[in-house]
Amino acid sequence: MAAKRPAETRRRIVASAFWEIYRQGFQSSSIDRILDGTQVTRGALFHHFPSKQHLGYAVVDEAVAPWIDERWITPLAGAGSVADGIASTVNAYLDAGPDEIIIGGCPLNNLIQEMAALDEGFRVRLDRIATAWRSTVTDLWHRTATPAGSPDDAARWAGFIVSSIEGLLGAAKLARSRAPADEAARLLVSVIRTAGAG
Amino acid sequence: MAAKRPAETRRRIVASAFWEIYRQGFQSSSIDRILDGTQVTRGALFHHFPSKQHLGYAVVDEAVAPWIDERWITPLAGAGSVADGIASTVNAYLDAGPDEIIIGGCPLNNLIQEMAALDEGFRVRLDRIATAWRSTVTDLWHRTATPAGSPDDAARWAGFIVSSIEGLLGAAKLARSRAPADEAARLLVSVIRTAGAG
DNA sequence: TTCAATACATACTAGTTGGTATGCAATTCA
């Protein structure tokens, strides 16, 4: 046993748990498999987290949220328009990283479908992430779109856009190919432009 | 033990398995819980299905597919326009049945997110259902939309529309409310109309 | 009516699950 660095131990558990949960889903994830590869023992894990459920919550807060943040929210915040922001974040997402990310789907969406109906703790945490994403789109819309229609339009569009992105990512997962996501994204972007946010 | 009616026994297994899988997901569904309530025993189940996986396949083919068929595909086939068809199927879906259907999400989408990356048998079966849905939208588009743009436009729009519906159903699940789905659907329909399919 | 195939029913098993009990080592603070 090396030196005791509790923060580092905890970080490794959460990181490994994120991938195990990403691949298997939360319920079918296994503590033993989370531990595999890491140099962490069962005792250490249950010292840091009272239960698998709490570990799951930590994964959402400390791994899924940053994942969405860096891939969608942060780049979007600096975009010149909603259409440009959506086009470039979707492209960057589909371009970047291994196929596993296309085939495995969006970690946020995966957990929403699996856990939102089953566990309120998961639900509120996941909702927090989705809300932050939508808010960023809403702000961007307000800042850059040609003002027309009711002031709630931006929020409505943001809801539509974010849910559409989750949908198109699911289509790619089903097809094991980025093609359907690419096509749907192009349509989504063109539709945003004609709405005056291009 | 009552009279032996194998077809009825099998039907009851698939029906019960559908709900258990709908609620828990496939991997976390339990044979014992599937059997609970039904008057079927373990032996009967494993007589009709060689494994849980094969039962899962049967559920997709014989329960999920009809579910999508009767709620989306069939009504859509008789619609007067794409916009009208989408508006009325979404509304009917959100109106009909218990809240469980809003909170529980779309059985097709649930299984896509959980199983598409893990099991090719599930993936192709789920893809078959989604493809049938998209084809129906494509045909409707061809029949009723004002002809403009390339001939692939209809298929592209169909892909976008179906994935958007799955996305907006996911938003309702996350919010435990039909409101976000309603708003996103209204935007989707208006966007379809401006594209000439209204 | 016999016989074979089908349709179940019961009991069991090997493996996996999340979680705990307990002990020791490293760190921190008085």
Add this chain to the structure above:
DNA sequence: TGAATTGCATACCAACTAGTATGTATTGAA
């Protein structure tokens, strides 16, 4: 430096898992 407190390791456990072995009852055809 001594004494808590924290961090971690090992061994264990009860519950649950899918699946099997084996038996019997029911069916349909000859």
